[in-house]
Amino acid sequence: MKEPQPFSFVRLVFFALGAGVLVLLVSIPIILGVAVWSPLAGLIVAILAVIGVIAAIGVVSQRMVGQAEQALKREIEQQEQERNNNGG
Numbered sequence: 001m002k003e004p005q006p007f008s009f010v011r012l013v014f015f016a017l018g019a020g021v022l023v024l025l026v027s028i029p030i031i032l033g034v035a036v037w038s039p040l041a042g043l044i045v046a047i048l049a050v051i052g053v054i055a056a057i058g059v060v061s062q063r064m065v066g067q068a069e070q071a072l073k074r075e076i077e078q079q080e081q082e083r084n085n086n087g088g
Contacts, residue, residue, distance in 0.1 A: 007068035015064060019056040027052065 005011075027049035035042025 007064075007071075012061060012064050016057045016060045019060040020053040023052045023056045024049065 027045070031042055031046050031049060034045045
């Protein structure tokens, strides 16, 4: 099994903002297409895109922090087991 990478705030920022940018890149052509048809509909789609960006950043951040938390808990449990096995 592959050893998980240690937690990095820089990595978290790049992945979270990358997810947000990806949502924007997908949303912009849709917004422009809908805005030609109806400006109000384009505004609504743009607002939904902003909500999508926020959701994407939140989901990615939550997953990465959750994985780091689980790794830290496993490390603490291993240290406690080693301490108990060594009679400490």
